[in-house]
């Protein structure tokens with residue numbers, strides 16, 4: 319017997335596999351695999367990062383992210399004291415599980431929910447409870463039916479990755495209203511900036527009007543194009559933030575990343591431009607793929623889930639074919655969606671190339 323044992327749950331984790339960034343034999347590739355922004359970050363964010371690097375790499379960053387929280391507060395009309403920043407929003411998801419759940423507790427997430435959730439749940443030794451979806455969409459009644467006296471947290475990505483589907487404001491409110499007050503609802507709104515629906519919001523009102531048991535997480539990795547900088551944030555009640563501050567890394571957001579995010583959040587023009595590009599391509603790409611015989615799940619993110627009529631075999635063949643042309647999309651067999659591929663919206667020319675090769679594949 320090996321003498322050193324990890325804590326319960328950890329060996330249940332299937333390690334996260336990031337989207338590939340390279341193909342052997344290709345100098346450059348078209349990477350549509352990780353929901354990164356084809357527009358990149360605001361040029362102002364790059365300038366601010368360089369300036370911050372020049373000003374003091376030997377100094378610890380502001381551990382409270384004061385200026386960044388102020389900037390986010392201004393833009394979203396939120397109290398900076400109810401904002402916490404993090405090393406990517408994924409860190410916050412881990413901290414919330416660590417702060418509120420342990421061995422023997424249950425954490426709920428949805429059938430096609432973000433793959434980080436089972437990793438996070440096993441990481442604290444809690445038990446994942448996976449709830450069936452309806453048409454690739456979270457089902458509030460099914461979530462409520464899955465609650466037991468052991469339930470501590472409900473994780474909901476809204477919109478969800480990899481499906482792109484979302485729940486309306488009223489459905490999320492119905493979920494909150496139906497949950498016990500001592501269950502934490504974590505609304506992971508990584509793609510909120512991309513959503514173009516009147517009946518959607520990220521959930522700030524639920525935080526404001528609630529019982530200190532709802533938190534909304536956000537990220538600079540998606541529409542802001544700062545995935546490399548690793549900056550996330552959350553809006554929640556001070557009671558929850560107090561718990562997160564106790565257990566987070568003291569200097570969890572680097573000075574360079576804080577500078578990048580502050581500049582990025584103020585560049586509303588860049589955000590608007592990125593959103594407009596996405597809204598132009600979502601219907602265009604979806605329609606074109608459907609004309610080729612695919613079924614595309616309606617998406618509110620910067621990606622689409624495209625289902626192949628020929629199922630898993632054809633999806634795998636398409637993935638292989640695209641790679642042979644230097645295009646990387648995301649297989650989603652790890653989500654039990656082996657008959658589909660997740661395709662991130664790219665630049666104009668990347669999307670054109672994707673369509674050209676998909677057309678060639680089906681021909």
Ligand SMILES: *Cc1c(COP(=O)(O)O)cnc(C)c1O
Nearest residue numbers: 406407408432475479508537539
């Ligand atoms: C990309 C993504 C995140 C954000 O991850 P970061 O750690 O902020 O880069 C969170 N949730 C979902 C559903 C995502 O797709």
